[in-house]
Amino acid sequence: MFDLSFLLEDGYLKLFRDGVLTTLRLFAVSGLLAIVVGVLLTTLRALPVKLFKGFVIVVVEYHRNVPVLVQILVWYFGVPQLLPEGARDWINAGNTEFFFATVALALNAGAFISEDLRSGLRAIPHTQQEAAWSIGLTYLQSLRYVILPQGIRVALPALLNQSLLLFKNSSLAMAIGVHELLYRTRQIDNLTFRTFDVFLVATILYLIGTLSLMALSEHFAKRRTAPSGV
Amino acid sequence: MYEILHDYLALFVVGSWPNGPLGGAAITLILSALGLLISFPISVLIGLAQVSPWRWMRRIAGIWTRLVRGVPLLMIIFWAYFAVPLLVGAEVSAFTTAVCAIIVYESAFLLQIVRAGLEGLPRGQMEAARSNGLSWLQSMRYVQLPQALANMLPSIVNQFVSIIKATSLAYVIGVPELTYSAAQVNTITLTKPLQTFLVLAAFYFVLCFAISRFAGWLERRIARQRAGMA
Numbered sequence: 001m002f003d004l005s006f007l008l009e010d011g012y013l014k015l016f017r018d019g020v021l022t023t024l025r026l027f028a029v030s031g032l033l034a035i036v037v038g039v040l041l042t043t044l045r046a047l048p049v050k051l052f053k054g055f056v057i058v059v060v061e062y063h064r065n066v067p068v069l070v071q072i073l074v075w076y077f078g079v080p081q082l083l084p085e086g087a088r089d090w091i092n093a094g095n096t097e098f099f100f101a102t103v104a105l106a107l108n109a110g111a112f113i114s115e116d117l118r119s120g121l122r123a124i125p126h127t128q129q130e131a132a133w134s135i136g137l138t139y140l141q142s143l144r145y146v147i148l149p150q151g152i153r154v155a156l157p158a159l160l161n162q163s164l165l166l167f168k169n170s171s172l173a174m175a176i177g178v179h180e181l182l183y184r185t186r187q188i189d190n191l192t193f194r195t196f197d198v199f200l201v202a203t204i205l206y207l208i209g210t211l212s213l214m215a216l217s218e219h220f221a222k223r224r225t226a227p228s229g230v
Numbered sequence: 231m232y233e234i235l236h237d238y239l240a241l242f243v244v245g246s247w248p249n250g251p252l253g254g255a256a257i258t259l260i261l262s263a264l265g266l267l268i269s270f271p272i273s274v275l276i277g278l279a280q281v282s283p284w285r286w287m288r289r290i291a292g293i294w295t296r297l298v299r300g301v302p303l304l305m306i307i308f309w310a311y312f313a314v315p316l317l318v319g320a321e322v323s324a325f326t327t328a329v330c331a332i333i334v335y336e337s338a339f340l341l342q343i344v345r346a347g348l349e350g351l352p353r354g355q356m357e358a359a360r361s362n363g364l365s366w367l368q369s370m371r372y373v374q375l376p377q378a379l380a381n382m383l384p385s386i387v388n389q390f391v392s393i394i395k396a397t398s399l400a401y402v403i404g405v406p407e408l409t410y411s412a413a414q415v416n417t418i419t420l421t422k423p424l425q426t427f428l429v430l431a432a433f434y435f436v437l438c439f440a441i442s443r444f445a446g447w448l449e450r451r452i453a454r455q456r457a458g459m460a
Contacts, residue, residue: 206305
């Protein structure tokens with residue numbers, strides 16, 4: 001039923017490969033940044049300072065209640081307006097679309113990750129914290145060496161679910177013209193008019209990524225061991 | 231931001247030429263409401279299939295869910311907008327396409343809520359119903375589902391938030407909902423992209439934040455009622 005021979009002509013395969021690579025790069029870079037953002041937000045929120053807590057709550061609620069696409073549009077169209085001339089030129093000289101898509105996706109995923117981490121941390125008994133303090137660790141040290149490593153383990157399945165969402169959300173970058181997989185898919189469709197075949201290939205490519213992430217998250221959810229002492 | 235709201239409120243809320251009598255916010259709400267109202271019964275059907283005693287049914291429902299959850303919503307929208315009309319041989323409006331795509335995508339997530347609601351009921355209920363001579367379907371219909379529905383309600387309201395956010399993607403195929411109206415405002419003003427898209431984000435924020443607060447309130451109320459009953 002499906003005839004995929006068109007893929008071999010005119011470099012369409014190369015366009016697909018290009019799209020996959022851009023999607024993977026978008027996923028990897030924004031994913032790594034998101035972890036940093038997530039840990040930072042979680043730490044800020046855990047600190048005993050009211051102002052930080054309020055700031056983190058505002059950040060998380062914004063990213064929760066506004067569609068990711070809109071967040072991307074705000075960054076791509078809106079934020080350059082705030083930058084001084086020089087910085088704008090510097091960003092425009094590079095890959096603007098990719099840059100802002102990465103920032104928007106990373107902040108969005110980071111906000112969600114911080115929520116997952118927080119509920120992971122809540123699963124760690126408070127006595128652990130007290131024990132850490134009593135052996136002379138500071139607040140940040142106890143967080144870094146005692147609480148976070150355990151909390152991350154509890155939160156792992158949820159974090160993998162977030163990575164699945166991030167992978168799918170990376171497709172929204174096409175709306176601002178990032179040449180990721182979905183963008184390339186539409187492009188090849190427009191060139192070949194083989195809508196079914198082209199979409200089928202792209203869907204399978206997405207499924208390879210998402211189904212393996214799903215399998216990984218189910219694997220860790222199943223063998224999730226309770227943190228010591230519980 | 232004030233000028234944008236003042237000058238273009240019509241486009242955002244009330245509607246004006248060229249989008250017809252309804253503004254972006256109205257179309258977003260209609261799209262979301264249709265999405266929830268139609269995808270809920272569908273998700274109940276798939277949810278029932280997933281907890282049914284028939285293995286082949288569980289398997290088909292499981293595969294379907296995994297496939298849908300594994301593909302970005304934007305990809306599903308493109309399938310519905312570009313590929314399916316070729317198969318059906320009929321022109322379908324962008325609005326209908328968006329509703330259908332959202333139903334397919336969101337029912338796979340609502341289903342998780344239905345399943346959790348059913349699985350959260352005490353086991354004895356089903357056994358009691360069966361021993362009273364009800365068939366599996368009858369016990370579901372008269373005993374299990376009515377109880378599960380009450381448990382599910384807050385999660386369903388919460389899922390409404392994610393449906394509202396999902397409708398923002400309809401912008402890509404030209405449905406004049408909120409995001410699309412903001413893009414229109416942006417092409418008219420051009421010099422104020424940040425204000426325009428922040429107004430857009432604010433619209434979504436107010437809408438989604440209010441609904442998720444309502445879900446939280448509902449959850450506490452149901453929990454209190456249950457505690458009072460016990």
